[in-house]
Amino acid sequence: MDLYDKVIELSKRRGFLWNSFEIYGGAAGFYDYGPYGAMLKRCVENIWRDFFVVQEGFFEIESPTIGIEDIFVASGHVSGFSDPITECLKCGEVFRADHLINNIVSGADGLSSDELERLIKLHNTRCPECGGNLDKVYDFNLMFTTSIGSGAGRKAYLRPETAQGMFVDFPRLLRFYREKLPFGATQIGKAYRNEISPRQGVLRLREFTQAEAEIFIDPVDKTHPRFKEIAKKKLTLYPANVQEEGGEPITMQLDEAVSSGIIAHECIAYYINLTCEFLVACGIDSHRLRLRQHRSDEMAHYAADCWDAEVYLDRFGWVEVVGIADRTDYDLKAHMKLSQAQLTVFKEYKTAQKRDVVEIKPNMAYIGPTFKNKAREIINALQNISPGDIKNGTVAVNVNGETITLGSEAFTIERRVEEIRGENVVPHVIEPSFGIDRIIYAILEHSYFEEMVEDETRVVLKLPMKIAPVKAAVLPLLTRNELIEPANRIVSLLKKIGIQTVFDDSGTIGRRYRRNDEIGTPYAITIDYETLKDGTVTIRDRDTMKQVRVPIKGIDLKISNALTQVPPL
């Protein structure tokens, strides 16, 4: 049994992760979070909220998981998220059609399925495996399709990422943040991808949870006001050029990484650091965490820089859990083009610029009656005339091949000084995108410890207190009423102040400690016969197994302080 098997086995047995729809045989790519799993996930999401929503001030929005077709046409998912696939008729092997003819035709990846099929026939391309004939080329799109309304309905897709919901709300968000950069929006929610072959448990799901921030920044100023606070932090970086040269990741200070151009700018560096702080706060081992830069061949063409936070997993090696990209203005421009909406922000100059303007204003009262139904065309043509085209007070315009000469009665020339206070710019977007399910698996694996205690293996999940699904277990030493009663009183005391507490009186005390170690419960409170004499109980620490004896009075405060680590226990 490797570590993956052990973690999955524990997760199943203790109610963290279950395969979905098990009684009907299950479905690949879907997982249920069991009681402790759902609780842990909620805790992870809340820590994320604390980092991005509370601390950074990027409010959370919630948009539908179903999106209308236009959104994904604009985002490129309708065309770019599908792959042209062809199958060998003899051996059944499946190939990317564009890859097959890439070496014959350049730019094959941009061609349509029909075009690819034609080229495969033309060049008599055969199955690289067995030489058999190839089937028709068809598009396999990774988006789930659905429809809105009855009958044929309106075509729609389940969103493949939460990001588009925030891009689409840009005008509303801009107004919400009072028309000023920078600002950000976040979203935690489900996304859907119809993976061809989901594998590796919770690492590649068809329905998964993302936490994404879209941070809209000034395209020409990518500094970050708080960068200086984190400039001296050291992180494990794996820059693109180092990867290409086959080198090892390097530990580097962030200000050096920015000034040497390894990280494109302060803003990306700031969120790289924030990402690491978040992951470590969730229980990711910082020694099994690195930041790998996308190589130019894997980075989207529009991205200015892109880093993946990767965690080391026993079975799978380095696995991406977060992507942090400078997506530039790609998404907003794409939506602007298709929707015709103005997705820009007015950026005021420090000092207004003055400019001499010469404008030709048509005289409607003359042109209208004189030219009647040609008037509209003439006015349009006049818009494109520059003052230099005016010769002796007349100007010639071309309307449908006919040259019409207009005299000074047809227009006036206006000269004025225009003040330009600023300009409309399309913001750039920094996008940290978190795969919550992968993070949760990594947390479980990195928190999993086996220790030898008196020749027995003790399994303990050393989860940070903030994400432990159960914070305290209350255990009467023996299953006897005189001990159960005070135990119940402590349970309700703790529950009243919002501490997730369980009562457990089943089996020997040692077994119950082990049971709670396995789900990462930080504290176990034991009621024994001394409790009846002097009103004290013991509190046991999960990691050290050490116990302290404390009075019941004030235990709620004591536990709550310990959980928030105000003073040590």
Add this chain to the structure above:
RNA sequence: GCACCGAUAGUCUAGUGGUAUGACAUGGGCCUUCCAAGCCCAUGACCCGGGUUCAAAUCCCGGUCGGUGCACCA
């Protein structure tokens, strides 16, 4: 989607053409004292469908799920 391998209680597992082994876990009870090890009792499984057969959990075929490799992973 293809190929190979696998699927037995909550978990891990033994095994067979005649309904199944064990461990751990779980539930109830006992226990005046703390780290899965005490005592008594109890619950609990052959992935689904079809075929062969007197009889299939076992053999065959198909499917589902899982693992691995290929492909895919904006």
